[in-house]
Structure formats: structure tokens, C-alpha cells
Amino acid sequence: MWFRCVHRNRGHRPANPYSTQVKIANWICVSYGRSMSHSDRELEDIKRFPLTLVLAGLGYVENKRKSSRHSSFMVNPNSNSKLVVSLNTNGHWRFFPIGSTGRGGTVIDALALIMGFSIGQCRQYMRPLLSGSIPPARRPDPCSYSLQLVPVESDIAEVQRLFYQSVKPLENGNHAYLNSHRKISAALLAKPTFRGAVLTDHRKNAVFPHRDRDGQIVGAELRNVAFQGQIKGGRKTLWYSQGFGREEERRSLLVAESGIDACSYAALFYCPNTCYMSTGGTLSPLQKDLISSAIKKLPSAAGGMVTVATDHDDAGDDIAAQIEAIFESCNRGDLHFKVHQPDTPGWDWNDHLVHTVDPSPTPKLDLD
Structure with missing residues (x-):
């Protein structure tokens, strides 16, 4: 029950602050206010308790x-x-x-x-x-x-809720869209390199989660027939194969423009000690910083390589040039660097894979 500390003054006479009615009303308001203040503090303490x-x-x-x-x-x-x-x-x-x-x-x-x-x-x-x-x-x-x-941050917490409640692992690498339409085999997606990195959701989209430098989910690439999007409210960082915390197994990096392109390149030139990465499109300052960090973390090993597998177009050339500049700034003379694009102008690496598996494929319906 709410009490209002407003007292009617009949005949416009000022209220007597010493009257019993005014004293009681003020006491109720003050006491009730103190009670609510204590109650609110307790609720706040509960919400802050681990x-x-x-x-x-x-x-x-x-x-x-x-x-x-x-x-x-x-x-x-x-x-x-x-x-x-x-x-x-x-x-x-x-x-x-x-x-x-x-x-x-x-x-x-x-x-x-x-x-x-x-x-x-x-x-x-x-x-x-x-x-x-x-x-x-x-x-x-x-x-x-x-x-x-x-x-x-609350928006990232919401992204993680949506992700964990709708996303699940592939069963033995099986995904109708990736296997049939994109010609990325279940055998490849079931390898330890990609297990847990390529997922699906309740709409049967292919899901490529993006993580921050600490490994927490902050976004995801979503792909399906005639559909290309991102998880609602997500941020674009990097998708990468080989589960977080396995940096010691990496010898080389492969950077592509999408998760599908990275997997397609792996289908053509698989290397178990390569970490396959995707930028999900053009590079942001944060992504440049993450790529630089990944290059610097690569161990010194014979044959260590950073490969940029972009599309054979102007946008792909621009991304490749930016990553090459990042590589040079890392001073990793112990590593090799190369840009590898499909021979056919306008193609990405999935175009190359699809035409390699089936020389006369049906046209893609994706929003590439």
C-alpha cells in the first residue's frame, strides 16, 4: 500500500506541522521509505552475490x-x-x-x-x-x-544466450547445405581441426562462431541456401578452427574472407597443423589487431607459413595487401608468407572447390 505525504488543507489554511494527523502521516512516510531503502539494498546485494x-x-x-x-x-x-x-x-x-x-x-x-x-x-x-x-x-x-x-557487456551476454540456446555441434560432420551445396565433405568437418568450430542451429544454418582474444563467443557468421547473415547483436572478430587453447599445435595460419572459403581451402590443401581463419569480410581495426596477435603467437618452426586465401577480385586484393602489411609489422622473418587466390577471376575458393568436385555444378543461390 502506497502512502502519499500530501495533506488536504480545508479552507486553504496552512497545515499545523505539530498536529497528530500530520505527525502520523510523516512518520508513516519516513518509516516506509526507510523500509523500502533497506529492501532495495538487500535485493541489490543479492544480485551482486556470486x-x-x-x-x-x-x-x-x-x-x-x-x-x-x-x-x-x-x-x-x-x-x-x-x-x-x-x-x-x-x-x-x-x-x-x-x-x-x-x-x-x-x-x-x-x-x-x-x-x-x-x-x-x-x-x-x-x-x-x-x-x-x-x-x-x-x-x-x-x-x-x-x-x-x-x-x-549486456549485449554480448545476450549474444551468448542466443548462441548457446540455438546452436549445436554437427553430427559426424554432416550438414546438408555444406556437404551437398558447398561440396565440403563431412569427413573434413569431422576432423579435430574443425570439430566444434563449424556448427548448426535450429534453422539448419551453418554457424561459424566469432570469438574475442579470450575465446568467448561474441558473434557468428550464419550461412545457408540464399541466406547470409550474422547472429543478432553479434560483433565481427575472427572465426578460427582448432579449439581455443590449442595454440601450441599451430604451425601455420590460413586467413580467408569467410568460414566457407576457409573450409573450402582446407578441402583442397588440408594441413592438420594449420589454423584456418575467417574475417567475415572486410577488415576492422580490431580484426587487424587479432590477426597480428595470432601471427606473433605462432611458434618458430620449420615450414611455418601465413597464407592469405582471398577471392580473385579487387576486394580480395585489398584484404591481402592489408594482411601482408600486418605480417611485415610483426617482424616474423622465421615464417613464410604468401597470397593464394583462385586462378579464375571473380572466383572464391568455394567456387574452385565446387568446380573441382563437379565440373558442371548448378548455379549457387547464395548472396556472395
Whole structure:
């Protein structure tokens, strides 16, 4: 019930500030305001409390392999419930569920989802945690969760929710559009180099996830028959093969204009120690910085190579020239560099692959 501190003055006479009615009304307003202030502070404290610790106390365990500095992938071994937890830049911890279309939410929403708690029950459950009065013997194993995460901007958190809730791995490299229309074989996509790097979604698009320098998903290239797009709200960084954290296995880099072109080049000239990369089109300053970082991280090894496999057109020439300048600025004299384009003007590497597999293919319907 809301109280208004407005008092009717009959006959336009000024209210007596010492009257009993005015004193009671003011007391109600002040007391109610204090109560709301305390309540709001408690809710804010709950939203800022590490959700990973709360979930660990409910039996969830972090999957270290699927987690990063920015997000924690937590699984309940009993129910097989999977949640991805992140920390927003406003200090609020958030989650979203895997395997459903729910939007997730804050610590309060997590307790409502898992335990069926009302807001009042959430407050009661969280008060011992907020006060630090949980006995050490009842605290979860510190190895089962991450207490700190690097904050994620809210738009990227939404991209990750859309990605994890709609994207799934290919089954043995099978994808109708890539295998049949683009002539990229299931055998190639099932190799460790591409496993987990080329995915699909609920619309059966081919999905090429873009990651930042820490490996977190920030966007994705989406491709299908007569369709070319990106995940809603995503950022364009780099797509690359060989799962994040396997830099030590890389000996060479291959940079193409799209994920399909990179896979097509691999189908023609496969090398297991090459990291195949895509810019998703023209280069941004961020992408240039990421490419430079990838070149600098390559180990010194005999035969190390940076290959630029762009389209045989003016745009491809421009991208190749920019990457060559990046390579020269890295001072990697121990590596080789080459630009490799299809012989036929106007072709990309998928055109070359398709005509190699089938000399008389049906015309492509893609928006290349």
C-alpha cells in the first residue's frame, strides 16, 4: 500500500506541522521509505552475490573445459541441468539455461527456477550467505566453481544466450547445405581441426562462431541456401578452427574472407597443423589487431607459413595487401608468407572447390 505525504488543507489554511494527523502521516512516510531503502539494498546485494557460489551450494559443478574468464558453464550431475553464468558490467550476476529457450536472469531468478522460491524465500535463503554466517563445513568445494569472472557487456551476454540456446555441434560432420551445396565433405568437418568450430542451429544454418582474444563467443557468421547473415547483436572478430587453447599445435595460419572459403581451402590443401581463419569480410581495426596477435603467437618452426586465401577480385586484393602489411609489422622473418587466390577471376575458393568436385555444378543461390 502506497502512502502519499500530501495533506488536504480545508479552507486553504496552512497545515499545523505539530498536529497528530500530520505527525502520523510523516512518520508513516519516513518509516516506509526507510523500509523500502533497506529492501532495495538487500535485493541489490543479492544480485551482486556470486551466482556461481550459490549454484555450487545447490549441487552444480563448473565444467572447466567449457568455461572461460568471462563465463562459467555449470552442470548439476543429478538433474543434468546446465546453466551458463556471467557477470554484467553493472555488477549483477546473470545466468541462462542450456537446452531451453528461457531468458534466465539474476540470482533471484535462478533460485526461483531451481528451488521454486518466491522473492521472500529467496531473501531468507540468501541472508546467511550475505552475512557470511555459513559454517565452513557446509560451504561447497572451492574447486567446483569460479568465484570471480571478468565482466561481460549486456549485449554480448545476450549474444551468448542466443548462441548457446540455438546452436549445436554437427553430427559426424554432416550438414546438408555444406556437404551437398558447398561440396565440403563431412569427413573434413569431422576432423579435430574443425570439430566444434563449424556448427548448426535450429534453422539448419551453418554457424561459424566469432570469438574475442579470450575465446568467448561474441558473434557468428550464419550461412545457408540464399541466406547470409550474422547472429543478432553479434560483433565481427575472427572465426578460427582448432579449439581455443590449442595454440601450441599451430604451425601455420590460413586467413580467408569467410568460414566457407576457409573450409573450402582446407578441402583442397588440408594441413592438420594449420589454423584456418575467417574475417567475415572486410577488415576492422580490431580484426587487424587479432590477426597480428595470432601471427606473433605462432611458434618458430620449420615450414611455418601465413597464407592469405582471398577471392580473385579487387576486394580480395585489398584484404591481402592489408594482411601482408600486418605480417611485415610483426617482424616474423622465421615464417613464410604468401597470397593464394583462385586462378579464375571473380572466383572464391568455394567456387574452385565446387568446380573441382563437379565440373558442371548448378548455379549457387547464395548472396556472395
